[in-house]
Amino acid sequence: MTEEEIEETEEKAEETETEDISEKDDSPSSVVVGSIEDTKSTELDPLDLKDYLFPKERPWVWKSFAVMFVLFFGYYFIKYKETIS
């Protein structure tokens, strides 16, 4: 291998290395790293209370509970008012 060929080979190797480094520093990689961190921090945060306590798939849960609550205490209050009056 001549000196010129060796230089060319070294230049190519440097270019390849530079490409690898640039790929490593490229935005897609950082997006991946960022998304892992984001996912981690999101998983450690408490869930949104609205989704947690009032599930979208079952909107009738809080409504049915409210109906039971109102009916129960409504009856109780009426009877109570009758008694004290």
Add this chain to the structure above:
Amino acid sequence: MVENISIVSIILDIMVLLFILYLGQKKDDRTWTQKLGATMMCWFLLCHLAMNIAYGQFYAQIFLGEWYDTVLHMVLETLWKAAIVGFIVTTLSTPMPLFKNVKNYKIGVIFGLSFALLESYYTWGPPTGEDWFVYFWPFWSLAPAVLMVMLSYLAWNYLTSPEGAGDRTEALTDRAGLFAVMALILWGGKNWFDWVGFFKSSEFFYSNGTPGTSTLYLVADLIGKFETGMIVLPMFVLSVGSVIYLRNRGSVLLGGTILGFLILGFIHFWFFSGESQDYNSTARFFNEEDIRESFILLTHGTMQSLARPLIILFLVVRFGMVQTEHAPDLSRAMMIMSLAGAMSVITEILQPMLGISQLISGFFLGAILAFEIERKVMKAMQPPDDEENTDWVLINGEGIGLVKWTNTAFGMYIFATIILGILIAKEVIV
């Protein structure tokens, strides 16, 4: 022959308390919500133990009519309030904190404990001598009622969930719901046997005050009735929910247990007058030849005395508040003693009803040991391996610090009450 059961409850309270304290000291991967839950359960057990000793087993030996009686009564009430706040805190943080900002949490706890201290001043201090004074507990009645609303909703959300742990949210909902169901049984269970006659008994509609005399009477009555209602409402919510749960998931254990409360409550109300046996009564001698008295003790009495420490034991193991692998032999012994103690009391109470001797409890204990039932029970209580256990992140603070802060706040609150009690009892504050 006469019996009392509060001594078994005292022993169970002490055993479970020491069990949690011992395992709680071990270094492991428990999250801050689990550590917070463990310490809050200790506060409850301390309160339950004190109530059993003071108002139950040793009432005559403790309350001698001296000045310190006032301090003791105040401290016992204070422990109840700490237990209530402790359960509110645990409900707000198990398995996921319903708050994100530590600052808001601290403001809430400080407000609650300060209001509770002010209530002690009102109930025992100089206001009692005023003409306008009305004897009632605004905090002690409101706080458990609010707790029961929260627990009832979490339990309803869980019991009516059709698919179970389908996704992350549903899995957390299920865990919160299971905690809520057990907490509801712990707090309200004993009264469900007595108050099935809610819609029949006139006492629920009786006014404690004189209408029109003062607005404070009306406020006191409304708060008292709200508390009464919130002990009865969860029974109906859980009963309806358990039917849906049985239909959706076919799990007989939980649904059957809840419906069992309702059925026993109806029997209690219709056939056995619906009377209750509380701390003082479970420590008092009773006529074990009487089926009615035995039934009352079997329902309200056992729920108040035996079931509470056992439910706490279930909660701390099931929700990973302590890890039993640190001391497998101790954990096994804990289970055997709990089962044997409960079995002995229940067979004793069943004696006049079924005509069986209490001696049969020895055979049950033999069966527990022979078939290693305690190992199966302990294994069933463990949290599932694939269950999510997140160390949740908070704003303006971190979890472990919050655990220490909460316990310090409880300690300071009790210390402040003791000082206040001494000042009131010694008539320094007039």
